[in-house]
Amino acid sequence: MRLKTLAASVVLGAVIAGTAWGWGATGHRLLAEEAMRALPGYVPYFLRSPAGIADAGEYAREPDRWKGAGNVHDSERTPAHFIDLDDDGLTLAGQSLDDLPKTRSDFEASLRAKSIDPAKSGYLPYATIDAWQQVVKDMAYWRVLTLMEGRETDRTRKAWYRADRLRREALTLRDIGVMAHYIGDATQPLHLSIHYNGWGNFSNPEGYTNARIHGAVEGAFVQANITAADIRDHMEAYVPCTHAVEACVGARIKRHFAQVTPLYALEKAGGFQDGDPRGKAFIAERLGEGASDVRDAVLDAWRESKTMPVGYPAASYDDFLGGKVADPYASLYGND
Numbered sequence: 001m002r003l004k005t006l007a008a009s010v011v012l013g014a015v016i017a018g019t020a021w022g023w024g025a026t027g028h029r030l031l032a033e034e035a036m037r038a039l040p041g042y043v044p045y046f047l048r049s050p051a052g053i054a055d056a057g058e059y060a061r062e063p064d065r066w067k068g069a070g071n072v073h074d075s076e077r078t079p080a081h082f083i084d085l086d087d088d089g090l091t092l093a094g095q096s097l098d099d100l101p102k103t104r105s106d107f108e109a110s111l112r113a114k115s116i117d118p119a120k121s122g123y124l125p126y127a128t129i130d131a132w133q134q135v136v137k138d139m140a141y142w143r144v145l146t147l148m149e150g151r152e153t154d155r156t157r158k159a160w161y162r163a164d165r166l167r168r169e170a171l172t173l174r175d176i177g178v179m180a181h182y183i184g185d186a187t188q189p190l191h192l193s194i195h196y197n198g199w200g201n202f203s204n205p206e207g208y209t210n211a212r213i214h215g216a217v218e219g220a221f222v223q224a225n226i227t228a229a230d231i232r233d234h235m236e237a238y239v240p241c242t243h244a245v246e247a248c249v250g251a252r253i254k255r256h257f258a259q260v261t262p263l264y265a266l267e268k269a270g271g272f273q274d275g276d277p278r279g280k281a282f283i284a285e286r287l288g289e290g291a292s293d294v295r296d297a298v299l300d301a302w303r304e305s306k307t308m309p310v311g312y313p314a315a316s317y318d319d320f321l322g323g324k325v326a327d328p329y330a331s332l333y334g335n336d
Contacts, residue, residue: 023185023187027287028064031231032060036053036057055173060180060184063081083122084194100246104126128179131178136308144310144332157329161332180294190214195264216272222287230287233284234285236289238292240303259282259286312335
């Protein structure tokens with residue numbers, strides 16, 4: 001199916017505040033797959049294998065597929081997909097992305113203090129950080145389990161190490177997929193703005209559309225116009241996070257937020273009409289940046305996993321490697 005115009009396809013993707021789907025299934029799948037395909041050879045093979053790439057792509061759709069599980073579930077998780085920022089890039093509580101409260105609980109308290117329902121604001125930065133930290137923990141366990149599997153001489157324990165390593169590989173791919181979803185959501189500019197689905201009831205001197213364009217931009221247009229090669233062509237070189245993860249996530253979101261007005265200007269200029277190369281280039285660039293962000297986050301997680309403590313009592317990979325853990329099997333299997 002070819003897209004005629006965004007306005008003609010709104011029925012395919014109309015969304016309401018707080019229930020936006022990020023990129024559609026096509027966008028999230030391709031974004032995650034290309035991120036994993038771009039990983040260098042020094043990361044574990046299960047991340048780069050054809051099966052791992054495919055799994056990450058499918059798992060990247062999971063946070064959207066969860067929707068509709070029930071009121072408690074949805075009210076807790078749906079706001080993870082977005083954050084509403086005003087035209088100055090500030091949250092609904094007036095904070096810069098450089099100065100967000102340390103925890104989601106504190107952030108929601110700041111919103112309630114201004115009589116703002118947190119569900120109307122979204123908490124995408126916190127969802128992204130949470131997902132990344134989980135991946136770091138997964139990789140830390142994988143490192144240690146792999147080490148101990150290679151060292152163990154007892155057959156029963158060795159078999160458990162192997163089985164738990166394989167479980168951890170499956171969990172890691174699933175958790176990378178979830179992380180990729182939220183990172184991908186942040187590269188869809190309409191997930192970052194009070195102008196999330198048409199410009200809305202705000203000052204609008206440029207006359208930007210009030211049509212419900214959100215779903216059409218991220219779903220039908222991507223499916224009709226974007227290929228894996230398009231995303232690959234717009235990926236960038238690895239940029240390691242050398243600051244706290246909060247700062248890096250905030251910087252990436254600010255970069256993508258800067259594309260809100262250009263998206264509306266392009267729509268006004270007809271750039272999303274069928275066959276116009278400007279719309280395809282704009283969306284391919286957004287998805288290419290998203291794939292780069294996911295790849296970078298995976299590589300940062302792998303680096304940080306070497307010092308992340310695991311087991312009980314908790315110890316790092318180097319502690320296990322250096323024989324500083326008295327009973328590695330009890331630490332990992334559990335000794336209650």
